[in-house]
Amino acid sequence: MNPVALITGASRGIGRGIAMELAKVGHDLVINYAGNAEAARLTQADCLAAAKSKIRAEVCQGNVSVAADRQRLVEFTRQTFGRLDLLVNNAGVAPTVRADILEAGEESFDRLININLKGPYFLTQSVARWMVEQAKAAGGGPSGSYRPKIVIVSSISAYTASSNRGDYCVSKAGLAMMTKLYAARLAEHGINVFEIRPGVIATDMTGPVKAKYDALIAGGLTPIKRWGTPEDVGRAVVAIAQDLLPFSTGEVINVDGGFHLRTV
Template sequence: MSEEVKRPAALVTGGRRGIGRAIAIELATRGYDVAITDLEDDADSAITLREIEARGGRALFVQSNLQDVTTHEQTLVNVLSWCGELHCLVNNAGMGSPSRGDLLDVKPDAFDTVLGVNLRGTFFMTQVVARHMMDTSSSYPRAIVTVSSVSATMASTERAEYCLSKSALPMMTKLFALRLASAGIPVFEVRPGIIRTPMTQGVAQKYEARFKEGLVPMNRWGEAEDVARAVGELAGGALQFATGSVLHVDGGLSIAAF
């Protein structure tokens, strides 16, 4: 690889499909080379890599278990050996509650697993990348964007561990925004609502019925591309001075109204 960085490079965790795939494609469209991580390297990840390359970007898959924080350093080493310099981290990887049900029945192992991925894993991946960004300079804008959920503030008693894991991400965003501000590295949170993805496929009928009841003011599913466009805008540096901000992508779901 030439020492000259011809395109900025982004890392999208959980980029194999769904929202992560849409973000990877959006960033490639905006001129990035994109590395994605996920648990599995399969036909879905191959599709994402092809879509990145079809938009002129180089593409890399790195197999990674976000919950295993001991592997984060090596994941970054693998990415940097490919691109040389990382300009954007998108914390997209996450998991839902293993099963929906009464919060009085939540088991410790489910609690630990969900928080281990969505909060602990995300925090320490961000820490590893932030150290790299602080130790290097760049001619391209840099940014860290975390994809959270309306469940960061909206309670769902049948998904207690998921809501708790997401509720800490706004504070994580603020903390890293403060720490990296002096280096001119903005940190943002994108907070999706009900998005049509493989994760929501199993409860699609439930949400369809609630849309008819007016659950979402815009009266439609959010699409993965809606989230991706928001991430793309934040990654490019135009909103650098808005560091620490949250962007709601939920069709008005989270607006308090009466």
């Protein structure tokens, strides 16, 4: 039986990269998206084509900021696969307009907190309850055979102050604490929780600021002088999914070309 992964926001960008890498190592997939059904179906087809062994990949629409949609996503996974081994909270949005913190409005703040923080917080709660049930049924716990994982995709914005998108930074800083909270609570059930902090990754989200970051990277923003790719993030998730870090939980994995290093 293949392990099953549910990835939010897997139609495009980083989530798609994560789905592709998990497909290659034999995971069955639930590919979630918000509105772009065509992109989700393309990811589904590409994952099936990339898999080296037989996998299933199903698509499920759902807005992670809406409680009923989150419930439907979990129910869909339960009905379709009957188990879940990995939740990847990836779906997220940038502010529609980057606005100075002295000017930015509540509407953007509410949108970002709802999608980027409240959505994953409560989706993780629902999934964690189900994982605990599954762990108990499997005679689980830290030394059991059912060892599910939860991944939270935050950002270098969790600790980098960009005062022209404070709402985004606050939502990502919240995810950092969320990782610690769920890691502490779920360890006794053998469920390890990880925060992945991507740096500057080439996706639709960073498309509008490409020229700016081309120049910053060339000028030394990151010790590894290139854009990150969705595949870079996907490979970090595979390491977690394959239980290569069994004695780590609440851990931050920087996938950022060394952005977080202080250098002189």
